[in-house]
Amino acid sequence: MLQQDISKHIEALIFSSVQSISIQEINLALNSVLQEEYTETYILECIMMIEEKYKQDEFAIELVNLNNGYQFLTKKDFHETVNQLQLHRSKKKLSQAAMETLAIIAYRQPITKLEIEQIRGVNSDYSVQRLLEKELISMEGKAETPGRPILYRTSSLFMDYFGLNHLNQLPQLKDIAKDENAVGENIE
Structure with a gap:
C-alpha cells in the first residue's frame, strides 16, 4: 500500500x-x-x-x-473561539475543593485519600469521587500500609487536558508561591 x-x-x-x-x-x-x-x-x-x-x-x-x-x-x-463554546457548555466545572485535591494528587502521586485529607485538613471523599468520574485521576493499586488504602494518581486524560508530556512539566511550587502568602519577614 x-x-x-x-x-x-x-x-x-x-x-x-x-x-x-x-x-x-x-x-x-x-x-x-x-x-x-x-x-x-x-x-x-x-x-x-x-x-x-x-x-x-x-x-x-x-x-x-x-x-x-x-x-x-x-x-x-x-483557542478563544473554542473556549467560548466550552464555557457555554460546561455547566459542571470542578469545584475549588476538587481543584485542590487534583493539585495535591498531581504533585504527590501516588497518594492515598488519607494523605490528601491530611494535607487539605478536610474530608475529600466527594472531590476524589468527582475526579474519578471525570477520569482525571485513576486508582493505581494499594499502599503497603495497614488497611491497604487505595493509591491515586493522575490519568492520561489529565495529561492530555493540561497539554503535558511529562509530570515534570507541571509548574514548580517555588515558581507559583507568592511573597504575599509568606508569613514573617523575608531575611536574606
Whole structure:
C-alpha cells in the first residue's frame, strides 16, 4: 500500500481518538486491519506528512505530540473561539475543593485519600469521587500500609487536558508561591 494511503489510515485513527494515540497503538490498529507490519520509523514518517499537511493556514486544527502520542487540536489562533463554546457548555466545572485535591494528587502521586485529607485538613471523599468520574485521576493499586488504602494518581486524560508530556512539566511550587502568602519577614 502507498505511504499516502497509510497516512490516511493513520490520520483517521488520530482523528477518531479521544485521547492522544501512541505509535504502538497506531501500529496495532494498522496491523489488525491491513494485515501488514510497519516499522515505527515508517509510521513516524507518515505522521510527519500529516503534520506538514495541517500546518497550512487553510486548516484550523494541527497535529500535536502529547503524552507520548498524537492528537488533533485546535490551532492557537482559534483557542478563544473554542473556549467560548466550552464555557457555554460546561455547566459542571470542578469545584475549588476538587481543584485542590487534583493539585495535591498531581504533585504527590501516588497518594492515598488519607494523605490528601491530611494535607487539605478536610474530608475529600466527594472531590476524589468527582475526579474519578471525570477520569482525571485513576486508582493505581494499594499502599503497603495497614488497611491497604487505595493509591491515586493522575490519568492520561489529565495529561492530555493540561497539554503535558511529562509530570515534570507541571509548574514548580517555588515558581507559583507568592511573597504575599509568606508569613514573617523575608531575611536574606
